[in-house]
Every structure is written in C-alpha cells, then in structure tokens.
Amino acid sequence: MESQSALTAKPAPDSTAGGETPRQKTTKNRKGKGKAPPRPPVKGQSRAKAKQRATRLAARAKEQAAQKETKPAAKPAPKSPPKPTPKQALKPDSKAPHKDPIYAPARQARAKKRHWLLLWSFLLCVLIPAGLSGVYLWERAVDQYKSSLGFTVRREEAPSAVDILGGLTNLSSASSSDSDILFEFIQSQELVEKVHARMDLQSVYSRYYDQDPLFSLAPDSAIEDLLAYWQRMVQISYAPGTGLIELKVLAFTPEEARAIAQMIFEESSKMINTLSAIAREDAMRYAREELDQAVEQLKVARQSLTAFRSRTQIVDPSADIQLQMGLLTTLQQQLGSELINYDLLVTNTQANDPRLQQTEQRISALRARIRQEREKFGGGGVAADGDNYATLVAEFERLSVDREFAEQKYAGALQNYDAAQAEAQRQSRYLAAYLNPTLAQSAEYPRRVLIFGLVCLFLLISWATLALIYYSLRDRR
Known part of the structure; x- marks a missing residue:
C-alpha cells in the first residue's frame, strides 16, 4: 500500500x-x-x-x-494535469462499450388493505344500489299508460266597421298570446282543482301507493303535492312560433288517461271562451259607455236650446231678424214719403200751415222709430229679455252648434254600439284540436331501461369522484 x-x-x-x-x-x-x-x-x-x-x-x-x-x-x-471534476470523473468514455445497468428485480404485486376497501366501496356504492333500483323498476313499479292530445287556439279577425273596435282589436293582438295563457293554465292549481272536482285524482293516482310509492301519490297529500304530481304526470310541450300545444297524460289505466285528457281539453276550451266573452264584454262596455255619454250630451244641448227659446220668446232669431229688417225697411219707405210731402208743402203753402207741423211730427216719429229698431241690432238697444239681437244670435248659434255636434256624436256612438253588439254574437276565439285524446294499448312508462341506465351512470360517477378525492388526500400525506 x-x-x-x-x-x-x-x-x-x-x-x-x-x-x-x-x-x-x-x-x-x-x-x-x-x-x-x-x-x-x-x-x-x-x-x-x-x-x-x-x-x-x-x-x-x-x-x-x-x-x-x-x-x-x-x-x-x-505539469500535473488538472484534476477532473466529479462530473468528468463520472462521465463514461465514449469509446468504451455500453452495457445496460443491472437493476434489482421487481417484487411481486400483492393486494393491500386499501385495494380491498376500494372494491368493497364499489360494491356498496354502485353494484348494490343499482341492483336494488333494477329490482324495484322491474318488480314493483306499476305500468303507466299515455294519452296524447294536441290543440291550438284559433282566432277569427273580422274587419270592424268602426274605428273604436279596430283600436280594440289591435290592443288585443298586442297583448300576450292566448296560447301562452293556456300553457300556464294547464299547469296551474285552478285546472287541477277543476279536474279533481270532476274526477277524484287523489284516489286515481294513489291506488298503488303501497306497491309503488315512488311513482304514486300519497293518499293523504295536500293540493300542493297533487299539483307537483300533476306536473309529473301531465307533460306539456309548446311551440311559441306556431302556437301548437301537445299534451301527454299518464295514468295507471288507458281509460283514466284518456278521460283526464278529455277533461283538460274541455276546461281549456271553457277558459278560452271566457277570455272571448271578457273581450266582447269589454268592447260592448266601451261602446255602451260612449253611447250613454252621447245621449247625455244631446239631452243637455236640446234642453239648453229649449231654455233659450222659453227665455227669449224667440223660436228662431234668424226669422225674427228678418221680420225686424222688413219692419225697418217699411219705416224707411214711409219716412221717405213724408219727406217728399214735406218738401211739397213747403213750396206750396205758407209757413204757418198746420199741415207742415203734422208732416214734421210724422217725420220725427218715423226717425225715432227707425233709430230704435236699428239700436236693437247694435249694442245699445234691447231686443228681448234685456239682450240685443247680436247677443241673442251668438248664443243661439252656439246652442245650435252644440246640438248638431251632439246629434252627430250620438249617431256615431249608436252605430258603434250596434256593430259591437253584432260582433259579440260571434265567437272570436275557440280551441281547435288537431289530435283528439288517444287510447293506449301498451304501457310506455315508466321508462325502466333509461332510468336504470341513468342511476348506474350517476352512481359510477359519484363513486369514482369519491375515490379520486380519497387518493388525492392520501398522496398529500
């Protein structure tokens, strides 16, 4: 070493x-x-x-x-070469033969506790509820029969001879559609109460409650529960563009389904007829009110003219004026004759002749009378009841115009009322059925396959969501 x-x-x-x-x-x-x-x-x-x-x-x-x-x-x-860095020392030579690294062999997979819990949760949350729902749908659910009904609201737009009725027709057309009103009426509590009074809906829909509580009505249910169940058993489809309404009425027997559909059609027809009657009554009421006002106005105008004639003792001021003008013309002619006679006497008689005095007196009297008659037409004279002819003529003309206007208005109102009364005798709205209530031969409801598939789908989605949530929380630890 x-x-x-x-x-x-x-x-x-x-x-x-x-x-x-x-x-x-x-x-x-x-x-x-x-x-x-x-x-x-x-x-x-x-x-x-x-x-x-x-x-x-x-x-x-x-x-x-x-x-x-x-x-x-x-x-x-x-020189000593620089020491290689750890990365260079670990870097293999490119000329050296490459060999695969040797890894430890993988252990054999074994089922753990969480796997068994996941399997049991799938069994409890998906398989068992799906099986129970299938058993209920095919063993206990009672068959339901369908009766189809289709209708629409028809309106007859008759041309009106008077302007007021034309205005009412436009006002009615601009309001909400009759089909929209009928669509809401079929789903209302009022219709349920009317059909329930004619046919005991509670006994019809709660007959199989002990066997099928999910698709049946409880025997002791209130009117609100009956309304909610009614909206499930009466399926309505409405096309606003065409105004067509189609109903699918469900019941536990075909006869009951068709009977309920027929009652719905009859009550809807009554409601439409009621709307028509209300519209006709409104039109007649407006025409009647206008006629009453015209009659009252004509009465007042005629009474005012009669009171004027009684007060002035003049039936027609125009005729009286013509008489006065004739009298004035006669006086002026007499005045002219007297003036001529006076000129002749002046030239042929002496100044103290009594005929000259008489002629002068007649001339003065004629001139005074002419002046008085002329003052009747002006502002200074008095014709009758302390008024002059100008005031009497103005008042008479005003009363005459009021009477003529009242007579014309009365004639128009009477014509409107006659037209409204004729229109009221016709039915402007009615319910037309393009599909009468049908009688089913086989049960189509409840849709067992569709309901079972939706139940399985929602159970599987719910279970998978809960499982993913569990594993996400587990990985965070």
Whole structure:
C-alpha cells in the first residue's frame, strides 16, 4: 500500500512527451484482457445471491483496473494535469462499450388493505344500489299508460266597421298570446282543482301507493303535492312560433288517461271562451259607455236650446231678424214719403200751415222709430229679455252648434254600439284540436331501461369522484 501511495504521488508524464494520461490508461485497460468478465449465475442460486455476486465481481474489477493504472507511471510529467471534476470523473468514455445497468428485480404485486376497501366501496356504492333500483323498476313499479292530445287556439279577425273596435282589436293582438295563457293554465292549481272536482285524482293516482310509492301519490297529500304530481304526470310541450300545444297524460289505466285528457281539453276550451266573452264584454262596455255619454250630451244641448227659446220668446232669431229688417225697411219707405210731402208743402203753402207741423211730427216719429229698431241690432238697444239681437244670435248659434255636434256624436256612438253588439254574437276565439285524446294499448312508462341506465351512470360517477378525492388526500400525506 505504501508503494502504491508513493507511486500515486509522483507526477504523471505529459502526453506530448510520449506518456499516457490516467484516463487513456483506463480506456486501454478496459480494452485489454486484464478485465475479468462477470460470471454467469450458478444454477440453484437465488436472485439475491446472484445480485450480490455480480456486485462483488464489479468491485473487484474496479480495484484491478486502479492497480494497473498506477504501475506504469515512471517518468514525472512537467505539469500535473488538472484534476477532473466529479462530473468528468463520472462521465463514461465514449469509446468504451455500453452495457445496460443491472437493476434489482421487481417484487411481486400483492393486494393491500386499501385495494380491498376500494372494491368493497364499489360494491356498496354502485353494484348494490343499482341492483336494488333494477329490482324495484322491474318488480314493483306499476305500468303507466299515455294519452296524447294536441290543440291550438284559433282566432277569427273580422274587419270592424268602426274605428273604436279596430283600436280594440289591435290592443288585443298586442297583448300576450292566448296560447301562452293556456300553457300556464294547464299547469296551474285552478285546472287541477277543476279536474279533481270532476274526477277524484287523489284516489286515481294513489291506488298503488303501497306497491309503488315512488311513482304514486300519497293518499293523504295536500293540493300542493297533487299539483307537483300533476306536473309529473301531465307533460306539456309548446311551440311559441306556431302556437301548437301537445299534451301527454299518464295514468295507471288507458281509460283514466284518456278521460283526464278529455277533461283538460274541455276546461281549456271553457277558459278560452271566457277570455272571448271578457273581450266582447269589454268592447260592448266601451261602446255602451260612449253611447250613454252621447245621449247625455244631446239631452243637455236640446234642453239648453229649449231654455233659450222659453227665455227669449224667440223660436228662431234668424226669422225674427228678418221680420225686424222688413219692419225697418217699411219705416224707411214711409219716412221717405213724408219727406217728399214735406218738401211739397213747403213750396206750396205758407209757413204757418198746420199741415207742415203734422208732416214734421210724422217725420220725427218715423226717425225715432227707425233709430230704435236699428239700436236693437247694435249694442245699445234691447231686443228681448234685456239682450240685443247680436247677443241673442251668438248664443243661439252656439246652442245650435252644440246640438248638431251632439246629434252627430250620438249617431256615431249608436252605430258603434250596434256593430259591437253584432260582433259579440260571434265567437272570436275557440280551441281547435288537431289530435283528439288517444287510447293506449301498451304501457310506455315508466321508462325502466333509461332510468336504470341513468342511476348506474350517476352512481359510477359519484363513486369514482369519491375515490379520486380519497387518493388525492392520501398522496398529500
């Protein structure tokens, strides 16, 4: 050992001087015959002994290689090469033959406790519930029969002869659709109560409760429970674009399913007729109110005109004015004749002639009368009841216009009312069935295969989720 350490301490010869580096010597020794090949394992030995033997042989081969590297180093090198880093020392030579590393043999897999727990959880969480659900569906679930029904709401839009009814028609069309109202009515508690009053739904749907509690109604259920069960047994589909409504009514006998579907159709038809009656009554009510207002307005106008005639004692101010104008014309003619006579007397008689005085008196009287008659048409005179003709004519014209307007309005309102009454005699909305209630011959519900598949799927998903959660928590420890 001392000689080996002494030889190791001497500097190695330089590669330029004909010497060899330790790495080249190691590569040469690996290529030479000094390397001891590993022996094959003896028959009968175990794998562990073979592994130990291979390890000992490899260590012995490394020691022999190290001894051969230190012996030929005789001449010192001028410079000692830098010591290789651990990575360079561990890096194998590219010229050396590559050999596969020897790994320890894998142990034989054995079932552990967690594997058995996972298997038992799959049995308890998936297989047993799925089996119980299958037994219930095929052994205890009662057959259900389907009755199909399809209908739509038809509306007759008759052209209206009056504007008010046309406005009402547009208002009705702009409101919510009758099919939407009917869709909500079929799922409402009101319809359930009406059908329940005609046919005891609680006894029909709770008949097989002892045998099939999952698909049956409890005997002592309230109206809210009956409504929830009704929405399960009456499946409704509605297309808003076309307005078609299709129903699938389920019951435990085909006759009961068809009877319930027929009752639904009858009650829906009554509801639509009620809506039509309300719309017609609204239209008639508006027309009737307008007619009453027109009648009242016409009465007031005629009463005002009658009161004016009673107060002024003038039936028609226009005719009275014509009479006054005729009287004024006559007075003016007489005044003109008297003026002519007066001029003749002045030229032919003396100044103290009594005929001149009489003529002058007649002229003065005619002029005073003409002035009074003219004042009746102006603001200073009084014609009747302290008013002049201008005021009387203005009041009479106002009352005449009010009466004419009231008469026209009454005529239009009466026409509207007659048209609304004629429209009320027609049914503008009605329920048209394009598919009458059918009578089933075989049971289609409950859909056992679909329900069983969904139960198995959800059980498997739930079990797999819980198992993944368990293993994720276990790996975190």
